[in-house]
Amino acid sequence: MERYDAIVIGAGVIGCSVAYHLARFGAGRVLVLDRTQIGNGTTSQSSGILRTHYSVIENVELARRSWGIFKDFAGYLEDEDASAGLVNCGYLIAAPEGPKLAALRSALEGQQAQGIEVQLIDRDAARDRLPIARFDDAALIGYEPEAGFADAYLVATSFARAARRLGVKIREGVEVQTLLRDEAGRAFGVETSVGRFEAPRIISTQNIWAGDIERWTGVPTPLKAERHTVLALEGPEAYTFQMPVFKDLGSPGMLYCRSYGGKQMLVSEGTAGEVLATPDNEQGEVSMDAIVEVGSQVAERFPSYETAGLASSWTGVYDVTPDWNPVLGALPDVPGLTVGYGFSGHGFKLSPGVGRLLAQAALGLATDVSLQPYAHERFRTGSLLTGKYGVGAVS
Ligand SMILES: Cc1cc2nc3c(=O)[nH]c(=O)nc-3n(C[C@H](O)[C@H](O)[C@H](O)COP(=O)(O)OP(=O)(O)OC[C@H]3O[C@@H](n4cnc5c(N)ncnc54)[C@H](O)[C@@H]3O)c2cc1C
CATH class of the missing domain: 3.50.50.60 (FAD/NAD(P)-binding domain)
Structure with a gap:
């Protein structure tokens, strides 16, 4: 003992x-x-993915404090070799007219009230940041510069x-x-x-x-243990590290997308996953149906990705509370x-x-x-x- x-x-x-x-x-x-x-x-x-965008205000504060640590990770750990693999590419979130619009507006206002820099941008400005996506249906677009992804x-x-x-x-x-x-x-x-x-x-x-x-x-x-599928799609156009993470509230699966380097996009649905009977993070099957379902939503938003191929895929499990x-x-x-x-x-x-x-x-x-x-x-x-x-x- x-x-x-x-x-x-x-x-x-x-x-x-x-x-x-x-x-x-x-x-x-x-x-x-x-x-x-x-x-x-x-x-x-x-x-x-790292963002402070949340509709639950308590989470905004937790994410903001954490972002401060990610930004100066080596300094915080007092280890000059430490790295979070941070890519500070920003976070773009858009909603069309419909059920998600009010939630987005209120979440963006909540962030601003917390002193977080969030820009409300128009479709042209969104296209400038993410030229491979279409924004013609967007009724509200928020851009958070202090966000991105890490490892x-x-x-x-x-x-x-x-x-x-x-x-x-x-x-x-x-x-x-x-x-x-x-x-x-x-x-x-x-x-x-x-x-x-x-x-x-x-x-x-x-x-x-x-x-x-x-x-x-x-x-x-x-x-509940919920399994989710993540795809890396290789498109004809690059999704560079300079292009923001994108949250598509207009897609049925509330897709999230980010650069996966080169011409690859990492993408997954932001809705409920497959509930597992027992907790297990072994790799699950990535069905052709799942690939087609996500791929068609991607093609809808990123027209040139209509011809994208599957570069890799994996599953991961969330620990979901009510x-x-x-x-x-x-x-x-x-x-x-x-x-x-x-x-x-x-x-x-x-x-x-x-x-x-x-x-x-x-x-x-x-x-x-x-x-x-x-x-x-x-x-x-x-x-x-x-x-x-x-x-x-x-x-
Ligand atoms: C597909 C996927 C995508 C995600 N994307 C994002 C994202 O973009 N942004 C974001 O913020 N979050 C994301 N998350 C969530 C985030 O990754 C997790 O919330 C986080 O990694 C969980 O860390 P953890 O330490 O709680 O759990 P884990 O990494 O699962 O660690 C738990 C550890 O406990 C150990 N353990 C359990 N029971 C015992 C025991 N009895 N004895 C000894 N050891 C035990 C396990 O072996 C395991 O190593 C994602 C998650 C998944 C699955």
Whole structure:
């Protein structure tokens, strides 16, 4: 049996960020345990898009704080070699007349009220930024210059390296099998595939596997594992790194698109995915139907991509809560346990700020922003964080 001051379960981008921040806040001896390897969960499947655009105002603030860290990642980690792989290409979002228009207007106003630079641009200005797309149906277009995409795996491993430099121990290939609790229900350690580890603070960042918490404690985990398909399409025209990420609220699948380098576009639907019976991030089948469905929407918006070919494809799994927003903070019924799960397909852009907040919460420090809106109890009280766009990771 080994004793630590804090144990983090899961070495995805959230767990690695938590571990780094715990060390930075002087938590003492910190241990991270992962069943597989750093970043090998859903983090390695991420599309990596970074934006502060949200219809849920609390998320805007979390994303803004995280963007500040992404922008100066090496400086923040005090490691000149650290990189987030950031491409600061901006974020363009457009809606036609119809059901999404009011939500877009209100979200853009919300961002502006938070002091975020968001430009309302006309169709010509949108075409200047993304000449391969058509905007003739757009009734409202927002452009956020401080946005883009980055590499989630690189961010996770960079947080891990910085954490290790500060003395954090990361053990891969170790499965946590149960949570140890005393008679009062307080968590004091974990039983694992290699033995017992004890610590007064346990932080679970297990993503789609967070249902373990329910099995270990009886506290419900309101979560579904949803598989999504991502395509890289090779078109006749380049989608350069200078061209913005594009969110197409006019397409049936609320497509998100970004450059994948050269003439390739990374694209996926922003709606609900395939619900899995058990959490599993193994590759699923990418059906011809899915390729045709997404491909035809792409061709509608990007006419020259009518002739695009499929360069690559993969599946990834979201940890989806009923309101498509995460559960963050202490679980009141289990003192000593802090959780961060349910990122519902938009956790990467929040990972630096959320890691900080979860570390602060676990250590009993004042948090940068209140975690109350993200409390687990919202699913009991009904104070949900449902976004104005309905189902989907735009939230
Ligand atoms: C296809 C796809 C596209 C996405 N695109 C974006 C995007 O564009 N922008 C954005 O912001 N977000 C995006 N996301 C979401 C974002 O990538 C995730 O929210 C984020 O990576 C989740 O990180 P995590 O650390 O919570 O989870 P994970 O990376 O899944 O890490 C959880 C870890 O916990 C470990 N674990 C679980 N249970 C145990 C146990 N019992 N014992 C030991 N270890 C355990 C697992 O092995 C795993 O490594 C996307 C996600 C997917 C799948």
